Amino acid sequence: MKIKNLSLGFLLFAFLVFTGYGSECEVEKDSVKKLQNKIGPMLGGGKVLEINKSPVEGLFEVIIEVGDRMIPIYVDCDMKYLISGEIIDIEGKRSLTKEKAMELAKNMAEKKAKQLEKILGQERAGKLFEILGPRITSIKLVDVKDIPGNTVRYGNKNAKYTIYVVSDPDCPYCRKFHKEMKEVLKKAKDVKFEIILFPLAFHKDAKKKAITVLCEKDPKKRTELLDKSMKGSIPVKKCEEGEKTVKDNLKFGELNGIRGTPAIIFPKGIVISGYMKSDKVLEILNALK
Structure with missing residues (x-):
């Protein structure tokens, strides 16, 4: 040595x-x-x-x-x-x-394995281990009842499965995942995505963008506005509801150890941080069904 x-x-x-x-x-x-x-x-x-x-x-x-x-x-x-x-x-x-x-x-891996087996059962937990490998140790668990409700929805609102994405419109990997998310929606009709806007402090325009998007009441226009914010600047608006939602989202992240974006919350409250391709998202979702 x-x-x-x-x-x-x-x-x-x-x-x-x-x-x-x-x-x-x-x-x-x-x-x-x-x-x-x-x-x-x-x-x-x-x-x-x-x-x-x-x-x-x-x-x-x-x-x-x-x-x-x-x-x-x-x-x-x-x-x-x-x-x-x-x-x-x-x-x-x-x-x-x-x-x-x-x-x-x-x-840590053994502890996570026991937690996941308790929530998912041995078979589904085993599938998840095979898919994620060493990345399994980075999984977090959240109570889905604690997930903030004021989100930006993509996909059929009546879809059987919901994937939440903690996202920042100025985060480069969030922008990449935003495209992968749309690929998932093309391939799977039983899933929808709910975006939890989570502006990081070092992205100076992200909070303004997030509040502006959340001020929009119409669901379709809201998704269009978020799409635009992912590509560049948008006209800024302010509203009390938008500011409160951003504050609540940041508090949710703090309480659940989510400090970066993107963070993907799969069914059963399985949180996996970081960018991933659409095929990987579908593979994980299928393992959890």
């Missing part, structure tokens, strides 16, 4: 260990809460899940959840220094950090 570069995190780690900094770490009852308060703002919405003794004296191993992943990082016993890097067993030529990350990923 070749180590080409020593990261800043590794240098700090070396400083702490080889200068004898700190003593054996003892995990206290409020350690997780205390550390979350200290480093939470640095994690970009991440969450401290647990704190354990690390393989190295003087350090805690901290498991954090960021997005759809669980990651090991390290802090000193006094929780003054955070170390983002690898602990490498020199004699064994093993990255203990990578091994831990793989263990966490495996545990």
Whole structure:
């Protein structure tokens, strides 16, 4: 194994260990809460899940959840220094950090499998695993009763199956998926799409576009307006209902860990984030029927 570069995190780690900094770490009852308060703002919405003794004296191993992943990082016993890097067993030529990350990923996959089997049954959950592979760990679950109601509908309103799409009119991958969505509607007549407008903060015009679309009462004109907004600028309007809907949509995303677009909510509240082709959408939908 070749180590080409020593990261800043590794240098700090070396400083702490080889200068004898700190003593054996003892995990206290409020350690997780205390550390979350200290480093939470640095994690970009991440969450401290647990704190354990690390393989190295003087350090805690901290498991954090960021997005759809669980990651090991390290802090000193006094929780003054955070170390983002690898602990490498020199004699064994093993990255203990990578091994831990793989263990966490495996545990996450097994946990998701049990959740999906409970909701879908073993057969349908198995089909979903075959289709998604490693992507299965990124699945989220939402209660369909909590999904916001003021959406933009595409397809037959009486269709048997509904797929919700959390979308931003200025998101490049949302625009790509918007085209794939229409391909799905050409191939399947038993499904409709409901678009949950979710303008991301760094798209400066997205919120104005979303509110404008939601101010339109006529369903057909609303879809036409969203189509136009996906291609470029549209005349801006304001209304109380549109502003409230956008606020509610963003709150829904926050409560359910949806931070990016597109996010596709299939029947049974199965959420899969990211762009996908129309054939993949149909394959997943058929597995869930």
